[in-house]
Amino acid sequence: MKKLLFSTAAAVSLMAETTELETLKTQMVHMQQTLQSMHEKINALESSNAQETPPSEILPLTGPNNGTLSNLDFSLILDTSYVNRSQKEERLSALNTPGFVKSPLSESPYNPSNGFNLNYAEVALHSVVDPYLDADVVFHVAEGGVEIEEGYLTSRNLPYNLRIRGGKLLSEFGRINAQHHHAWNFSDLPLVYRSFLGHEKLKENGVQFQWIAPTEPYLMFGIEALQGSNYASFGTTPITNSYDGSTLASSPAKPSLIVGYAKTSMDIAESTLLAGASVVRGESRIDFADSDPAFSGKSTLYGVDFTLKHYFDSYSSLSWQSEWLYRTMEGRQFSDNGSALLDELSGRKQAGFYTELVYAPDQTWRFGTRYDSIYHNALSVEGVDRHLPGSMEQISAMIEYHTSEFARYRFEYAHSNALFTTAGERQPLDSFIFSVNLAIGKHTAHSF
Amino acid sequence: MRLLLLLALLVSLSEAKLTVAVSYPYIASIAKTIGGDKLTVETLAQGSWDPHFVVPKPSLIGRLRSADLIIINGADLESGWLPPLLTRASNGNLNNPANVLDLSKKVKLIDIPTDTGRAGGDVHADGNPHFHLDPHNIPVLAEAITLFLSQKDPANAPLYRGNLAAFKSLWSTNLKRWDSTMAPLRGTSVIQYHPVFNYFLRAYGLKSLATIEPLAGIPPSSGHTMKLIGIIAAEKPLCIMHDVYHSTKTGEFLHDKTGIKLLLMPHDVGSLETIDTISALFDALTKRLQ
Numbered sequence: 001m002k003k004l005l006f007s008t009a010a011a012v013s014l015m016a017e018t019t020e021l022e023t024l025k026t027q028m029v030h031m032q033q034t035l036q037s038m039h040e041k042i043n044a045l046e047s048s049n050a051q052e053t054p055p056s057e058i059l060p061l062t063g064p065n066n067g068t069l070s071n072l073d074f075s076l077i078l079d080t081s082y083v084n085r086s087q088k089e090e091r092l093s094a095l096n097t098p099g100f101v102k103s104p105l106s107e108s109p110y111n112p113s114n115g116f117n118l119n120y121a122e123v124a125l126h127s128v129v130d131p132y133l134d135a136d137v138v139f140h141v142a143e144g145g146v147e148i149e150e151g152y153l154t155s156r157n158l159p160y161n162l163r164i165r166g167g168k169l170l171s172e173f174g175r176i177n178a179q180h181h182h183a184w185n186f187s188d189l190p191l192v193y194r195s196f197l198g199h200e201k202l203k204e205n206g207v208q209f210q211w212i213a214p215t216e217p218y219l220m221f222g223i224e225a226l227q228g229s230n231y232a233s234f235g236t237t238p239i240t241n242s243y244d245g246s247t248l249a250s251s252p253a254k255p256s257l258i259v260g261y262a263k264t265s266m267d268i269a270e271s272t273l274l275a276g277a278s279v280v281r282g283e284s285r286i287d288f289a290d291s292d293p294a295f296s297g298k299s300t301l302y303g304v305d306f307t308l309k310h311y312f313d314s315y316s317s318l319s320w321q322s323e324w325l326y327r328t329m330e331g332r333q334f335s336d337n338g339s340a341l342l343d344e345l346s347g348r349k350q351a352g353f354y355t356e357l358v359y360a361p362d363q364t365w366r367f368g369t370r371y372d373s374i375y376h377n378a379l380s381v382e383g384v385d386r387h388l389p390g391s392m393e394q395i396s397a398m399i400e401y402h403t404s405e406f407a408r409y410r411f412e413y414a415h416s417n418a419l420f421t422t423a424g425e426r427q428p429l430d431s432f433i434f435s436v437n438l439a440i441g442k443h444t445a446h447s448f
Numbered sequence: 449m450r451l452l453l454l455l456a457l458l459v460s461l462s463e464a465k466l467t468v469a470v471s472y473p474y475i476a477s478i479a480k481t482i483g484g485d486k487l488t489v490e491t492l493a494q495g496s497w498d499p500h501f502v503v504p505k506p507s508l509i510g511r512l513r514s515a516d517l518i519i520i521n522g523a524d525l526e527s528g529w530l531p532p533l534l535t536r537a538s539n540g541n542l543n544n545p546a547n548v549l550d551l552s553k554k555v556k557l558i559d560i561p562t563d564t565g566r567a568g569g570d571v572h573a574d575g576n577p578h579f580h581l582d583p584h585n586i587p588v589l590a591e592a593i594t595l596f597l598s599q600k601d602p603a604n605a606p607l608y609r610g611n612l613a614a615f616k617s618l619w620s621t622n623l624k625r626w627d628s629t630m631a632p633l634r635g636t637s638v639i640q641y642h643p644v645f646n647y648f649l650r651a652y653g654l655k656s657l658a659t660i661e662p663l664a665g666i667p668p669s670s671g672h673t674m675k676l677i678g679i680i681a682a683e684k685p686l687c688i689m690h691d692v693y694h695s696t697k698t699g700e701f702l703h704d705k706t707g708i709k710l711l712l713m714p715h716d717v718g719s720l721e722t723i724d725t726i727s728a729l730f731d732a733l734t735k736r737l738q
Contacts, residue, residue, distance in 0.1 A: 131544070134535070157540030161513055212513050212538055218506045220536075265506035272505045314498035314693045362695070364667055404666055405570060440566075447532045448504050 073126040075441035077182050079119040083111045086430040095419035095427055099350060099377045099388040100195040101232045101290040105419075108199045109142065110181055111188065111433055118143055119435075122180065126442075132156055138180070149180070150203070161212040171202040171224055172210075173259050173278040175305035175323050183447070185321075187412050187433045190354035191372035191394045192325045195418075196301055198232030202280065205229075206255055217266040228256030228282050233301055233327065235285040239294050239334060241341050248334050248343070249296030252283035261303075265448075271310040274448065278303040284329060288336075295346060297331010309448075315363045322355035326376075333381065344381050351376040352392075366400040374418065389426070392418035408437045466601050469515035469542070471526050472499060473717040474580050475551065475593075477726040479519060482594050482611045486604045490515055492530070495718025498693040499578075500665075502529040512537035517600055519593060522552030523577035547600070554592040555579045559646060569663030581715065582647035583626055583730045587616050622727050627652075629734045637685045639676065639708070641694045644715050648733060657685050660698050668698040680706040687737070689713045692720060711736050 085092065085105075092106040106112050110119045123139040134156055138149040152167030170178045176193060188194075193201055206226035213219040228234045236256055239249040261278035279302050286295040302325065309319040326349075333346035352374035360366045372394035379386045396414040403409075412433045419427050467488040470476045473495040480489050490511040493502040499521075512518070512533060520526050534542055541547050557575030564573040579585050594612040598605035634653035638645075641660040649656050658679050662672035679685075680702065687709035690699045696710065703710040714720045714732050723729050 154535065155538075156543040158538065159540060161538045163538035210538065212509065212536070214514065216510055218510045220509075263506075267505060267507045272503075272507070274506055311503060314501050362667070404566070406566060445528050445531045446504060448506055 071127055073124075073442040075124045075439065077120075077122040077124070077180075078438045078440075079110070079122070079182060079435065081111050081117045081119060081187065081433055081435040083114050083117060083434075084432040085114055087427065089113055091427075092419075092429075094422060095429070096422075097191075097195050097374070097392060097418050098420050098424065099348065099379055101198065101286060103194055103198050103232060105188075105429075108188070108194075109140070110199075111435070119181070122149065122182065128156070129153065161214070163210045164207065165210075166207040168203070168205050169208060171204060171206075171226060171259050171280070172208070172222055173202050173224075173261060173280050173301075174303040174325070175274075175276065175307060175321065177201045179447075182437050182439075185356055185358050185366075185368050186370055186396050186398055186414075187410065187435050188396075188414065188431075190323070190370070191374060191392065191416070191418050192323065192352040192354055195352065195374060196233055196325050196327055196350075197230060200230070202226070202230055202259070204257065206257070217264055220263045222259075222261050222263075224257075224259035225255045226257040226259060226280075226282075227254055228252065230257070231286070231290050233280075233284060233286075233299050233329075234282050235287065235290070236283070237285055237287055239285055239287055239296055241334075242288070242336070243341060248294070248341070249285055249332070251285060257282035270312070271308060272448070274305075274307040274309075276303075276305045278305070284331060288334075293333040293335035293342075293344075293346075295329065295331060295333050297329055297346070299327060299329040299331075302326045315360070317360050319358045319360075320355070321358075322353060324351070324353040326351040345383070347380045349376065349378045350374065363405070364402055366398075366402070368396075368398045368400075370394075370396040372396070372416075372418075389420065389424075394418055406439045408435075410435045410437070466517065466597070467515045468517040468519060468597075469512050470519045471502075471521055471530060472580075474726055474729065475519050475521065475589075477717045478586070478590050478593055478615075479597075481615050481726075482590060482608050483597060484607065484611055486601070486607060487597065492533075495714075495716040495723070496692060496720075498691075499525055499716065500528060502526075504529045504533050506536075508533050509536045512539055512542060515539060516541050517547045517549070517596070518542050519549045519551065519596070521577060521580070522550035523557060523574040523579075524572045525552075525577040549592065549596045551589050551592060552577060552579065555582075555585045555588055558650060559643065569661075570665030572664075576643060576646050578644045578715065579647050580726075581645055581733075582651040583619075583623055584651055585647065586726060587619055590615055590619075619727070622730065626730055626734045629738065633686065633737060637683060639680065639685050639688045639702070641688075641691050641699065644691050645689050645713065654686075657683055660688070660690075660694075660702070673698055673701065676702060677705050680708050687711045689737075691715050 089106040093104045095104060096102050111117050121141040123141060125137045127135050129135045134154040137151040140147045140149045148168055150169055152165050152169045155164045158164065172178045176184060204226035206224055208222060208224040210220060210222040228236050234257055236251050236254055238247055238251045241248050257280055259280040261276055263276035265272060265274045279300065281300040284295055284297050284299040288294045303323060305323040307321040309317055311317045329348040331346060333344050335342045354370055354372045356368060356370035358366060358368035374392045377388045377390045379388050394414060394416040396412060398410055398412040400408055400410045414431045416429045417426060419429055421427060465486060465488050467490060468479055469490045469492065470479055472493050473491050476489045476491040479487060492508050492511060493499060552574065557579060559576035561571045564571055590612055594608050597608050630652040637655035637657040639658050640656055642664065643656060643659060646656055658676055660668050662669055688699050688702060688711065690696055690710055690712055692712055692714060699710045702708055713736060714723045714729055717723055717726055717729055723732055
C-alpha cells in the first residue's frame with residue numbers, strides 16, 4: 001500500500017515536472033518570437049534610416065568604413081638639424097658650467113656637432129594592454145643606436161581619479177621635464193635644466209602615483225619613487241679612491257629618489273594659467289667621470305613653474321612660460337691634489353631660471369625668445385666659500401615655419417656666456433641652429 | 449526599518465544624477481534636450497573654435513574627472529586633443545568602452561578617402577566627420593543618445609524616451625520648414641574654406657565647388673587663390689560659406705576681386721552668439737543662404 005502511494009506520488013510529481021517543463025518551453029518559444037519581432041523592427045528601422053538619407057549628389061559614398069583595424073598606434077618623429085657654433089666640438093667638449101657636473105654641448109643627444117645632425121627618429125607605440133593597463137613605448141633611434149626613451153604602463157581604471165604609472169619615464173617634475181624634445185619651443189634645453197639635471201633631464205626607472213583632486217580649479221598631486229641614476233644631481237654608482245681602490249662612498253639604497261609635485265590650472269577668459277611646485281630629493285653619488293671634485297651626499301632640487309597662455313582664436317596665441325630651479329647639496333667632496341685624495345665637507349646652494357615668450361600669429365608662423373640665467377652659485381668647502389661665477393646667462397630667439405601640422409622648420413640663434421674652460425676662463429658661445437622636425441603615422445595629440 | 453532603508457536607497461538612487469561629458473556643444477544641446485534635468489552635461493570644446501584644434505586646457509580635465517559617461521563625435525575629430533585629456537583625467541569610467549558613445553558609428557559618413565596619404569592634406573581616414581550638419585542626421589543621433597542614456601540610467605528611461613518623442617516631432621516640423629526654405633537653392637554651388645558643410649550641402653542638393661584651403665589643413669596659397677578667382681568667374685557660385693574660425697582674409701580678397709557674397713556660417717552651437725540650440729543652428733544656416 002505504502003509502495004503504491006509512493007509510486008503515485010512520484011508519478012504525480014513527475015507529471016508536474018513535465019508540465020513545468022512544457023510551460024518553460026512555451027515561454028521560451030514566446031521569447032524567441034518577441035526577439036524575432038524586435039529584430040525585424042530594428043532591421044526595418046535601420047533600413048528606413050538608410051532611406052531617409054538623401055541620395056548622394058556631390059560626393060559618392062566610397063566603400064565601407066575601413067578605418068585601421070590594428071589596435072596599436074604608431075607614430076614616428078624625425079628631427080634633423082644644421083648647426084653652426086662659434087666654437088669647434090673639440091673645444092666645446094672641454095667647456096662646462098662651474099659648480100655643475102660636466103655636461104658639454106658636444107655630448108648632447110641633440111645638435112652635438114657643427115654641420116649636419118640626425119638627432120633622432122622617435123618611434124612611439126601606444127596600445128591598450130587589457131581593460132586595466134595602457135602601454136607606451138618610445139624609442140629614440142639615432143646613429144649611435146636605439147635607446148628606450150620611455151617605456152611604461154599606465155593604469156586605466158583605478159577609483160578616485162588615481163593613476164599609477166611604472167617603467168622608464170620622464171618625471172613630471174617641473175614643466176619641461178616631461179616633454180619630449182620635439183615639444184620644446186627651442187632646440188636646446190634651458191641652461192638650468194642642462195646644469196641641474198643634465199642632457200637627459202629627470203628620466204628614470206620608477207613608479208609614479210598621481211591624483212586629481214575633486215576641486216574646481218584643477219589640482220593634481222603626484223609622487224614618484226625613482227631609481228636615481230640622474231648623473232647631474234644624483235647618481236647611484238659608488239665612488240672609489242683611485243690611489244688605493246678603497247670605497248669612498250658606497251652606492252645608496254635604491255630607489256634613491258623621491259619626487260613630489262602639485263599642479264593647478266585655471267582659466268581667466270581666453271587665458272589659461274598653469275602653475276606647479278615640485279621637489280626631488282635623494283642621494284647623490286657624482287663620480288670623477290662627471291665632476292671634479294666628486295661628490296657624495298644628499299641633494300634636493302626645488303622647482304616652481306608658471307605658464308600663462310592667451311588664445312586669440314583657434315590658431316593664434318601668446319604664451320609665457322617660466323621655471324625656477326633651486327638646488328641644495330650637502331655631503332662630502334673628493335678631490336685629487338696630485339698625490340692623494342682630499343675628503344672635505346661640501347655644501348652647495350644654486351639657483352636659476354628660464355623664461356620664454358612664444359607668439360603664434362597663425363598656424364604657419366611662430367616667434368619666440370628665451371632668457372636663461374643661473375644667478376646664484378654658492379659652494380662652500382669645509383665652511384669656506386669658494387668663489388664660483390655667480391652670473392651666467394643665455395639668450396635665444398627663434399622663428400618657426402610650419403608647412404602643415406606635421407612639418408616644422410625652425411631657425412634659432414642663441415648667445416651664451418655660461419661656459420668656462422677648466423682654467424675658469426669664460427668663453428662666449430654663439431649658436432645658429434636650423435632644425436627640421438617631421439611627424440608621420442598616427443596623428444599625434446597635443447598636450448597643453 | 450527595512451522599508452525606511454529601502455526608501456532612503458530609492459531616494460538616493462533617484463537623486464544620483466548622471467554626468468555625461470560631451471566633446472562638442474551640438475552634442476550637449478541634444479543631450480540636454482533628451483536628459484532634461486536628470487542629466488548633468490559637461491561640454492569640452494567651445495563652439496566658436498575650430499573643432500579639429502581644441503586647446504587641451506587643464507580645466508577640461510576637471511570636466512572629465514567625475515563624468516560617468518562620454519559622448520564623442522568620433523571619426524578622428526577629437527584625436528588631436530581628447531586622448532591626452534582622458535589619460536590625465538584618470539577616470540576609470542571613461543576608459544571603459546561601454547561608457548563611450550561614438551556618434552560617428554551611428555550615421556553614414558561621406559567623403560571617405562580612397563587615399564589617406566598626407567600628400568592630399570590632413571584627410572580624415574574614416575570620412576568627413578562633420579555629419580551633424582545634415583539636419584536629417586540629428587534625429588538619428590538623438591535616438592542613439594536616448595538609447596545610450598536609457599541603458600545607463602533605466603530608471604529615467606521613460607522620461608528620456610518621452611523627451612525624444614517630443615524632440616523628434618518638433619524636429620520633423622523644423623525639417624519641413626528648412627526643406628522648403630532650401631528647395632529653391634537645389635543645384636546651386638558654393639565655395640567653402642574647409643569641407644565642413646558637405647553634409648548640409650549634400651542634404652539640400654547643393655554643390656561644393658572648391659575650398660579656399662588648397663588641401664585639408666593646408667593654409668591658402670596665392671596660386672590656389674588665383675585659380676579660385678577663375679573658378680568663381682566661370683561658375684558663378686552662390687556664395688562663400690565661410691566658417692567662423694578661419695581667417696576671412698582670403699575670403700574677403702575673393703569677394704573684392706569677384707563680387708562673390710561672403711557669408712559667415714555657423715558650424716556648431718555657440719559658434720555665433722545667437723546660436724544657442726541645435727535648431728537655431730539650422731535656422732541660421734538656412735536663413736543666411738537666402
